[in-house]
Amino acid sequence: xxxxxxxxxxxxxxxxxxxxxxxxxxxxxxxxxxxxxxxxxxxxxxxxxxxxxxxxxxxxxxxxxxxxxxxxxxxxxxxxxxxxxxxxxxxxxxxxxxxxxxxxxxxxxxxxxxxxxxxxxxxxxxxxxxxxxxxxxxxxxxxxxxxxxxxxxxxxxxxxxxxxxxxxxxxxxxxxxxxxxxxxxxxxxxxxxxxxxxxxxxxxxxxxxxxxxxxxxxxxxxxxxxxxxxxxxxxxxxxxxxxxxxxxxxxxxxxxxxxxxxxxxxxxxxxxxxxxxxxxxxxxxxxxxxxxxxxxxxxxxxxxxxxxxxxxxxxxxxxxxxxxxxxxxxxxxxxxxxxxxxxxxxxxxxxxxxxxxxxxxxxxxxxxxxxxxxxxxxxxxxxxxxxxxxxxxxxxxxxxxxxxxxxxxxxxxxxxxxxxxxxxxxxxxxxx
Numbered sequence: 001x002x003x004x005x006x007x008x009x010x011x012x013x014x015x016x017x018x019x020x021x022x023x024x025x026x027x028x029x030x031x032x033x034x035x036x037x038x039x040x041x042x043x044x045x046x047x048x049x050x051x052x053x054x055x056x057x058x059x060x061x062x063x064x065x066x067x068x069x070x071x072x073x074x075x076x077x078x079x080x081x082x083x084x085x086x087x088x089x090x091x092x093x094x095x096x097x098x099x100x101x102x103x104x105x106x107x108x109x110x111x112x113x114x115x116x117x118x119x120x121x122x123x124x125x126x127x128x129x130x131x132x133x134x135x136x137x138x139x140x141x142x143x144x145x146x147x148x149x150x151x152x153x154x155x156x157x158x159x160x161x162x163x164x165x166x167x168x169x170x171x172x173x174x175x176x177x178x179x180x181x182x183x184x185x186x187x188x189x190x191x192x193x194x195x196x197x198x199x200x201x202x203x204x205x206x207x208x209x210x211x212x213x214x215x216x217x218x219x220x221x222x223x224x225x226x227x228x229x230x231x232x233x234x235x236x237x238x239x240x241x242x243x244x245x246x247x248x249x250x251x252x253x254x255x256x257x258x259x260x261x262x263x264x265x266x267x268x269x270x271x272x273x274x275x276x277x278x279x280x281x282x283x284x285x286x287x288x289x290x291x292x293x294x295x296x297x298x299x300x301x302x303x304x305x306x307x308x309x310x311x312x313x314x315x316x317x318x319x320x321x322x323x324x325x326x327x328x329x330x331x332x333x334x335x336x337x338x339x340x341x342x343x344x345x346x347x348x349x350x351x352x353x354x355x356x357x358x359x360x361x362x363x364x365x366x367x368x369x370x371x372x373x374x375x376x377x378x379x380x381x382x383x384x385x386x387x388x389x390x391x392x393x394x395x396x397x398x399x400x401x402x403x404x405x406x407x408x409x410x411x412x413x414x415x416x417x418x419x420x421x422x423x424x425x426x427x428x429x430x431x432x
Contacts, residue, residue: 032324036324036330039325055205058280061300061301063300064303072110077114077115078170078174086122101394102206112404116176118165118173125392135154149384150388169409209232232272261282311403316360320360326365337351349382352425359390359395370386381425
């Protein structure tokens, strides 16, 4: 008998017993927190899974199926030119405009294909942190100074965090690079430009489908929002042509899928997520169980979904239980948070960084939340700290990151985000 294993089993069983035995059912705070956990998870399912996560899973699967490890190593590996790899990774958020959870399948895909820890974590931070629309909204709602500080600081943060992660784990990175360098270069199955077009169209579907509403009725962002579904449809149609001509997917299955998507758009025009879901189901039908690249693409996408989705949902439930939704409370009273971030003290900045790291911010929601906190007395420094730490991290994302790079690297990454956000916010508050 393995005594250590049996002891762990006993501790889990005893913990479950104690938790349920003393569960404070009937207490308004606890009952409200449970409701908030379920409400947040329901909202996440409706707003993010179909439009954000499903396309992200397919993009991550395509990285594993269609991009060789040598190609990833060449551009993002530990020995790749730092100016190019960190430069691209640090500004990727301006293109992707995703939240801290949607970026996770993409991060997992490039890291497992051989990307260096430094460029991969720079991409992980910048994906949700450097959203062009969010930065513009920050400048318009919270002030130009805070918007500029967020834009410049986020790019610098991505580079600094990536370089620091590479430095802390450089010995492991060298061993990883040496091991992957021994793999033979697979023959190219199609020209590089075709692969680039393929990924560009998938990213276009992800970006356009999730384009957020601007607070202005005119201008570039407002026009893009007004035509987002037209742009999404055109990108998806072109992607279908690419899958037929270059990837040899069944024209019958792609055609039936296109017809079903178009029919859904006509019959239920107010539910575009249904059309996206039908498109994803059709893509599954066209790839699952197929020989060669198509079947491998589905297998890689499904593996990503199996690993990431349950962890994300569990994390969202815990985040909702502890912190609730915007405007609603969980177990932790919102007045505690508002009171702890008042002024510009180091403690206020540190608390803002920790709270931001645990909370889940959907794209653009950090601005109205911060506006309310500023109205309750939040200082300039903690405001910037929350903007640096909040969109880039969340409790659900930490759980998934841990499954990809392990607890030691995850703790280091989270620590860097929290510490740098605290220090820069504190300095900004002192100068503002």
